[in-house]
Amino acid sequence: MPSRSRAEIMDEEQAAEIIDYLLQAAGELDEARAAADLLADQDKDAAAISELAVKLNSELLETIVKRFPDLLPFKEFPAISSSLRWDQVRLPSSASEAQVDQIIFSVMTSRLQKTAMVIAKAMKRCEELNLEINEEIFGARIGALAESDRIDGAGDLRKWRHSEIRLKTEPAPQP
Numbered sequence: 001m002p003s004r005s006r007a008e009i010m011d012e013e014q015a016a017e018i019i020d021y022l023l024q025a026a027g028e029l030d031e032a033r034a035a036a037d038l039l040a041d042q043d044k045d046a047a048a049i050s051e052l053a054v055k056l057n058s059e060l061l062e063t064i065v066k067r068f069p070d071l072l073p074f075k076e077f078p079a080i081s082s083s084l085r086w087d088q089v090r091l092p093s094s095a096s097e098a099q100v101d102q103i104i105f106s107v108m109t110s111r112l113q114k115t116a117m118v119i120a121k122a123m124k125r126c127e128e129l130n131l132e133i134n135e136e137i138f139g140a141r142i143g144a145l146a147e148s149d150r151i152d153g154a155g156d157l158r159k160w161r162h163s164e165i166r167l168k169t170e171p172a173p174q175p
Contacts, residue, residue, distance in 0.1 A: 036053065084136045094132060118138075
């Protein structure tokens, strides 16, 4: 086996440039995965697309990150938790939009909290109330509440572990 010359070996600067491109691609693949996930229950091709996107995301980055672990800007890839939109939600007959809102607002505070934490607290509250509302419904409603400016959000709210939300704060009165 011929030995490699120094010019053929990837250095950290080259690896950083490649990782930048791979992270951009990973973000696009995650968008495709999230869109396919919405259809995966009804369409086996969509399920296959979702699986392929996950595989490509992990395999593309894994090889280079093994050699240069310090180049990755995060410990966990900020994946989309759900792409479900509120206008796509079909609430169970036992629940209303007002109940969903009441539960969400009851577990939020005026300080920023991870969206995932708020959803987990909302799910616990649902268990206490014997309501069958899943986490994707809460995620979709939180997105709608932020879009309608009823709550404050930071980051892409579809990425529950990498975004934050809080109750709207009243502006201080002007003197």
